[in-house]
Amino acid sequence: MSASDTPFERAGDPYLVGRTRDWVSTGAGRGYVHATGHGEGGPASKRVIVGYGFWIFLLSDIVMFSAFFAAHAVLQTATAGGPSGRELFNWWSIVAQTAFLLVSSFTCGLSAVATEARHHLWTQVALLVTGLFGLAFLVLEGRDFANMVMQGAGPDRSAFLSSLFAVVGLHGLHVSAGLLWLGTMMAQVFVKGFRPDILLALFTVVYLIGLGR
Amino acid sequence: MSHETDTRDPGDLGPGFMDAAEVTVREGITRYVMGFVLASALTAASFYVLSTSLIWGPGIPVALVVLAIAQMGVHLVFFLHITTAPDNTNNVLALAFGVLIVALLIAGSLWIMDNLNQNMMSMPQMMQMQR
Structure with missing residues (x-):
């Protein structure tokens, strides 16, 4: 059996792994007959490749964050007579920030579900809620930064505070970039409708949390 | 086959x-x-x-x-x-590599910097040397 005598009757990506359920279970041509003659599965589908690329990007982000974290871990005790974390941190603000990020990654997931179902309104609503919680997080973080600087505990006070401002500030930038991306996506969905390659961009904001504390 | x-x-x-x-x-x-x-x-x-x-x-x-x-x-x-899942193998491998890099980076930094810290001369001794 050759792949050429089974035309692609369905629209969409013919290279999608296991696109059809026509599993040939014996012989050298084992696999899916629609796989265009490239071994078992043919080239990976666009969806898999886009997901992989995005995942590599997230991992590179994690590696970059880990460098900042390492610096912070090394300098944690280097307070130079200045205030330590325990004296500075505003407990409830941190709880609220963490909660906001968690909720926003949850609603981001919901927007992915709505996207799968091709439901415009719910996608937009979920993305909007995601964005609002992200924004609320940034406001709280900015307020904390301002308070610390006013107390004389700015990044110039000690090596501990320098590293703290660096890692938390970087995370804030990361969230801001995610918000910009999210806004762009909402506009794209609004103007162009859904395109498959938009889907995976959704996960950007999701990643924010684990590093939030 | x-x-x-x-x-x-x-x-x-x-x-x-x-x-x-x-x-x-x-x-x-x-x-x-x-x-x-x-x-x-x-x-x-x-x-x-x-x-x-x-x-x-x-x-x-x-x-x-x-x-x-x-x-x-x-x-x-x-x-x-x-x-x-099979089509997630690449992602898992990439994750494993990412974890390796992160572990090396954080553990390595802490180890090296702690070692340097322990071997560093104390401040008074340093002053002594400069005299």
Whole structure:
């Protein structure tokens, strides 16, 4: 059996792994007959490749964050007579920030579900809620930064505070970039409708949390 | 090439296989709700660990690290959809490499800097030398 005598009757990506359920279970041509003659599965589908690329990007982000974290871990005790974390941190603000990020990654997931179902309104609503919680997080973080600087505990006070401002500030930038991306996506969905390659961009904001504390 | 009969069911795909039967909206939402509940529980636990006297003081950082790792696991599975499905192999390998780099970077920095710190001359001695 050759792949050429089974035309692609369905629209969409013919290279999608296991696109059809026509599993040939014996012989050298084992696999899916629609796989265009490239071994078992043919080239990976666009969806898999886009997901992989995005995942590599997230991992590179994690590696970059880990460098900042390492610096912070090394300098944690280097307070130079200045205030330590325990004296500075505003407990409830941190709880609220963490909660906001968690909720926003949850609603981001919901927007992915709505996207799968091709439901415009719910996608937009979920993305909007995601964005609002992200924004609320940034406001709280900015307020904390301002308070610390006013107390004389700015990044110039000690090596501990320098590293703290660096890692938390970087995370804030990361969230801001995610918000910009999210806004762009909402506009794209609004103007162009859904395109498959938009889907995976959704996960950007999701990643924010684990590093939030 | 083998000629034995493959008795696998073509519909029997790994969990999270990207092209597996479409996930219904309800299933999709259930997944995210589960992830959200687990992540919230872990977050609450880590705040509780910080405020309680139930745990021996020096053990608190260890507890926090454990909770943070569990948190990452929950995020990977429920929010980022990393699975053991065949078309996810590349992602898992990339993740393993990422974890290796992160571990080398953090552990290596802490080790080296601690070593330098211990071998550093104390301030008075340094003054002595400069005289």
